Amino acid sequence: MRRRSSTSVSMDLSLAPVTSEETPFQSASPDGKPLEAQLPFLRFAERHRRLVNVLIQQNVQLLLEGPLTQLMRTPRLIDFDNKRAFFRSQVRSASDRYHGSLRIHVRREHIFEDSFHQLRSKTPEEMRGKLSVQFHSEEGIDAGGVTREWYQVMARETFNPNISLFVPTGGSTFQPNPNSIVQNDEARGTNHLDFFKFVGRVVGKALYDGQLIDAYFTRSFYKHMLGQPLTYQDIEGVDPEYFKNLTWLLEHDMTDVVDLNFVEEVDYFGRVEHVELKPGGRDIKVTNENKREYVDLVAEHRMTTAIRAQIQAFLKGFWEMVPRDLISMFNDHELELLISGLPEIDVDDLRANTDYHGYSPASPVIQYFWEVVREMDKEDLALLVQFVTGTSKVPLEGFKALQGIGGPQKFQIHKAYGSQQKLPAAHTCFNQLDLVEYESKEQLRDRLMLALHEGATGFGFG
Missing domain, CATH: 3.90.1750.10 (Hect, E3 ligase catalytic domains)
Structure with a gap:
């Protein structure tokens, strides 16, 4: 399993969130103009994202009036620091009305x-x-x-x-x-x-x-809290071993191998009960033709329905x-x-507890990587840890106590193959980061930052 970048074509079928209401930032833009009318500005903001965010940093109220309000249609273009500052300003404004x-x-x-x-x-x-x-x-x-x-x-x-x-x-x-x-x-x-x-x-x-x-x-x-749809890959964060089994199911021929029906076993205080995933599920056998539907339904049951x-x-x-x-x-x-909050990440501790596969600590791309990591601010360091491990939480004992699918599992960097335009990918089950052999520090930084900021939402198979 690896994280997909935003430039990849998604093959995920979204699961229904708890509520079907549309989130406000998916509706009309603040000035009421249709999305098509906003595209020239949004393309400009995409090309000049750093400049736009400098302007917002100087005055977050620009998100409430003027052309920058259009960014509320595409909040991914707004840096986390600016989002947080805007959020706090709006909360403070609301709290002024309550004095009890x-x-x-x-x-x-x-x-x-x-x-x-x-x-x-x-x-x-x-x-x-x-x-x-x-x-x-x-x-x-x-x-x-x-x-x-x-x-x-x-x-x-x-x-x-x-x-x-x-x-x-x-x-x-x-x-x-x-x-x-x-x-x-x-x-x-x-x-x-x-x-x-x-x-x-x-x-x-x-x-x-x-x-x-x-x-x-x-x-x-978190996605439920935001009203965002789920994908079946999100179950990795709930049960990594079960996610691994579902991955196997999707990637292999099921003929005469697995005997499953559209039923989920539920442990209710030691008593096993069977819940149909769809009407008549007890009598519907999982086949190669319908196994994707089964995976979606069983994941939805564990993350939402149950x-x-x-x-x-x-x-x-x-x-x-x-x-x-x-x-x-x-x-x-x-x-x-x-x-x-932003975790306190000790880069020296992270580096001391990193294993390498296909590379050595002296490999140029590894040297580039740690130079880039040392130059990161707190937000990007937290995103890196999230991207590779699935959460920004650092164990109390440090990165030596990082957990994986089978117990303690160090941070890992694996050599990947392919074009140097390929983005870094992560396997959160194994705390694993895949890097191709980028030719320069600048190229590695560009591809890594793109993966962290644009490719950290959603999963897929590669």
């Missing part, structure tokens, strides 16, 4: 439960108030530091396996637990969906307040806090950085 306070008193050992019961009845307007947190039996006035700590502790508790709301996936990411119904409590009048709405509100409020939280979701879940109620509850809370039209300017990789 939001005070909570929580026990540190019961922070999730206490916060939930004190905030669940608040209106969206009240939730936008200035948060003030007091930890039980702890001295100190909240001048901002206590609130930041509350967000961090809340993030850890949200993914606590004892709460059973989210489950870890193949890497360091999480997605909703399909069996989260175990959290239903009729005596207290709560159910698991109430908790998901609450978590959505907390994540949304963190964005609204400009607070960073240690929360890393699967790529498919957890649809949990996703919808989370999104209801999330979008109460963050305007959907504002958040949709980001892609899934950028949304992770917006929520969790």
Whole structure:
């Protein structure tokens, strides 16, 4: 499996997102002109992207008035830094309308439960108030530091396996637990969906307040948050081994090899149940002719259908806090950085824990690569780690503890073959970057940066 560049022809069949509503940035442009009328300017912006982004950096309000508003049709042309600055400016403008306070008193050992019961009845307007947190039996006035700590502790508790709301996936990411119904409590009048709405509100409020939280979701879940369609390749971030099996299924002749029907096995508290992926699926055999449909449906079931109620509850809370039209300017990789912040990436540590295949540390292209990496800013370093590993999260123990499909797996650079116009490709199952033997540092930089900025959304087979 490798990541595709934006210049590749996609062979993916998009899976339906949780909601079929069109995102605002896919609709008419801000000035109401049809897309055809915008094309000359967009072509200009494509050619002069660096200059355009310098102008935006000097005044992000240009995205609200004048010709640069047309960029909201194609937010990929806007640098992440500028998107983030624009997002913060709009949130600050909205927050000026809310002057209330939001005070909570929580026990540190019961922070999730206490916060939930004190905030669940608040209106969206009240939730936008200035948060003030007091930890039980702890001295100190909240001048901002206590609130930041509350967000961090809340993030850890949200993914606590004892709460059973989210489950870890193949890497360091999480997605909703399909069996989260175990959290239903009729005596207290709560159910698991109430908790998901609450978590959505907390994540949304963190964005609204400009607070960073240690929360890393699967790529498919970020896409749900953005209202973007999924592709079956996104399941790699949920279950790398299962993705590998689906890859094998698509690439090989199934005749007399695999006996499958359009049914998915579901583990419901130790009891195996069978769910039909389409009407009459129990009686429909998977063949070479319909195996692509099977792969799409089984991937959709795992990433959407089986957890649809949990996703919808989370999104209801999330979008109460963050305007959907504002958040949709980001892609899934950028949304992770917006929520969790830019990681501290130690290039020396990354280099010390990199294996080479087909190259050696002394190979010219490898020397070019590390020179380019050292010249990257924080945003591009984070995109590089995302591109190769699937998430910007760096293990606490450093890159020596990087995980792959079968356990610990170092960062890898493999020699690729073909034209020097070929973009670098990544195999996130194996933390692997493929590089052809570029003839110069400048050529490597151009191809790598194009892959990171234009080819980091979507997957395909090469």
